[in-house]
Amino acid sequence: MSPEEKPPPPQAGRCRGARPPQPQPQAQPRRGGLLSEIRTAIRSEPFHLRYRLSPGRELGRGKFAVVKKCIQKDTEKEFAAKFMRKRRKGQDCRMEIIHEIAVLELAQCNLWVINLHEVYETATEMILVLEYAAGGEIFDQCVAEREEAFKEKDVKRLMKQILEGVSFLHRNNVVHLDLKPQNILLTSKSPLGDIKIVDFGLSRIMKSSEELREIMGTPEYVAPEILSYDPISTATDMWSIGVLAYVMLTGISPFLGDDKQETFLNISQMNVSYSGEDFDLISESAVDFIKTLLVKKPEERATAEECLQHPWLEQSDEPISRAWNESAGGESSNVTQQDADSASEKSVDVEKTEEEESIVTEELIVVASYTLGQCRQSEKEKATEQKAISKRFKFEEPLLQEIPGEFIY
Template sequence: MWISRMAVFKQQRVEDLYSIAEELGSGQFAIVKRCQEKKTGVNYAAKFIKKRQSRASRRGVTREEIEREVNILREIKHPNIVTLHDVYENKTDVVLILELVSGGELFDFLAQKESLSEEEATRFIKQILEGVNYLHTRKIAHFDLKPENIMLLDKSIPVPHIKLIDFGLAHKIEDGVEFKNIFGTPEFVAPEIVNYEPLGLAADMWSIGVITYILLSGASPFLGENKQETLSNITAVNYEFDEEFFSHTSDLAKDFISKLLVQDTRKRLSIQDALSHVWIMPKDKSQVLVRKRSVINLENFRKQYVRRRWKLSYSVVSLCNHLSRSLKKKGLDSEVLKPRNCESDVEDDTVKRKPSLPRRRSSTS
């Protein structure tokens, strides 16, 4: 069995076939570098994933988890999702050769714009939805949707092409098989993750609601002054459309967000529901006009987004530790908390929300 798994990846030095260039990013157990295939001259991104060397070790990623990521990437091919080109392995790393997505993050691109209407914003949201729709029709949940994983293929065109990246936490959801886990980025995790409840495709839809909220305001809906407050806000669905940030936002956009940030997964918009929502797909001329006239306050967006990018004390590991303690109190086996499941491959950039009045339970909960 072990031998057949080893055969999945090419046992060849990646440096013999690719020229490895500068680092593009790094995470807990992965480094991404630009590379060029020597034979063709085509540029790619090489993701070096550190392998766990023994069962006792907590450093690195288990082979099972690496294989899961690779198998999912091999299965998917969509214009809005990063493409896997090849996979290599050496004693310490598995190296994924991926499509080079060089246009930067979507939110960095938006922060540099002089103006942005909701109509323009929905063109980007629709691309995200189409990528997620492709995944969900194949019963694949991404589980780590956040601005840092929404990239642009080329930012030099008016409406750049979006690419979803980082499938390190993605899972295939099997009918009749209960799946529970604790992972993701605290700011974007759904209540069912915090509560250690069965997980499904709906968790991605919650994340899309958070992403849309941030896209329209720069502010983050649930992030509190500390970790406990953030998790409490999520489980209570405690957020509001602050007038300071949403004074020019349409009711259509607020309705879209409100129907995604719903605690009951059965009542949360599905991906098909989201794609057909009138904010994404207007049904009449008046709705089209509303989107054109409603503008995003980019000055507020820039201020809040800069604050989002500050490195704070939050981390995915701290979320895991917090929930691990909670599970122990419930008498659950802490072994369910695998280190890889508590981390994303990308370092967690977190948000500090502007202090506001005491929070009340949202009417959308």
Template sequence: MCEGLQRDYQICEEIGRGRFGTVYRCFSQESGEFFACKSIDKRLLADSIDRECLEKETKIMLLVSGNPNVVQLFNVYEDDAYLHMVMELCGSSDLYERVSKRTFSEAEAAAVMSPLMDAIAYCHRRGVAHRDIKPDNVLFDDRNILKLADFGSADYFHEGRSMRGIVGTPYYVAPEVLSGRDYNEKVDVWSAGVIMYIMLAGIPPFYGESATEIFEAVLRANLRFPTRIFHSVSPAAKDLLRRMLCKDVSRRFSAEQVLRHPWITSGGGTRLLSDLA
């Protein structure tokens, strides 16, 4: 364990594990607070691309840590074998755990979508696309404040520079990512739209029995609102979903436009479609 990390923090129990590292709960000797420490074994990084992604994740987290709905990165320690990232501890359940138990009312869904889209818009204003928005990466702290986490797939974009590469998770990935074309930050809006649909319906909008079938359904992007499931969902909610899960990227809403939509601004209150003009 890195000497500086051991000096500043007491490492406690393991609370998570990933492909390259382990997450521990840790205790600050100075502040008396608990944090999360993500320890990455650099010896497990297969090539220079993995190392580049690791360096990029650290820089991106420092860039976007100013938003209250993004997991904050406080300290970074490194030695020959490990990189340790000391981050905000989110001790409550994640969104995946919550959506797996039940569907959400529109007010409950809007209470998630508003801070989530605020975090996404904040990242986009700083030229960062998350590229793996999914319920597992939407955490809640002990005060039930939403925190967007895991920037391991994130990338930079700016005017005139698009992104490439198939990253993301089957149900949530945008069709333009799967097509192999260049894409922009609106892939995050698509993924957030999938989350909103699942919260309201209890099922994903594009479904398949295998990853291949899911990808085919995403590429078709045939958005439907089954009456038996959506009979009590407001026209405003369905309107926003159509604008977020729009295959035509030029017509898909930006994160800022989502935040201005009446369904968001009214806290999921029912609004007539005529109010959306």
């Protein structure tokens, strides 16, 4: 079964305490590439009646949301609950949350996108109950010491899955716009599981009839066209995947400077190095793969489909999914399990109507958040570099303003 052939969840009926689904048969784009209609029944009953929060640290936290592990009481199944404030900086942001739900619905049939289980709403927040990815972020392995970091064969397998997921999104006119290690989760850490793409708060629907220009994303991963305020496209995601592959293979953030301005300068001037001790154990084919993506002109970057045909990935004999490989031996995986009680899960028709309202110019929102953590670094890299490229991840204050949805899930 291919990633796109995951059986759709059963259609949900009316559930007690739940609001009825929206009447529209499919999600419709609204201004600025946002979706405004969903099919998921929004439950108004208290969240704690069906779920209990697991003790321990949070799975993730942002300025307007927090993600916690929870247990469904009647089944004892584990989920991740994303608590999202509806009002942020004095503005009602409920529709942005609705958009995120709609994108998750659209991608419900893809194995590499996090699964939406159900949605709750209170007077102040909305709660997205999501599939639980026990392995956490791939960021942890990216910043680990070399012995514990990803091996190239691991990166090959995970990159195939990322590209399968992103290819599915792009074919359905969705751009993620915030692909980074914190937004790629693992179903298990040991043994190394499969990936789940998360956090669609910055995602947009691309339409051939309109140009979309926005400055958003995480500085280390944004494409040059974001900085120059040129139209964004599916190629914008592909740049981020190139940076992501670089980070997964080397543990180095290729464009990160001492401050935001230096980071942006490194990106716009293509100040990136493919030499040094960190590349000693990396194949030439892997470097060539990255070079097909870190290209300044968007139209010259490889697409997700083209990347999947690259020799670096084609030569790999690793199974694309550990879950499928293990199932042959009778061992099940939480990736392929279908929740028997996922009554509120639904598939959304990916085709969108051609009849749209007049285009409204999207308000420009500037957003940025820097990576927290320290990347491994060799002694040689501590020497003076000929280019202004930082070899460490670092944390900086957000650039001007944050936008809702930039969280771990």
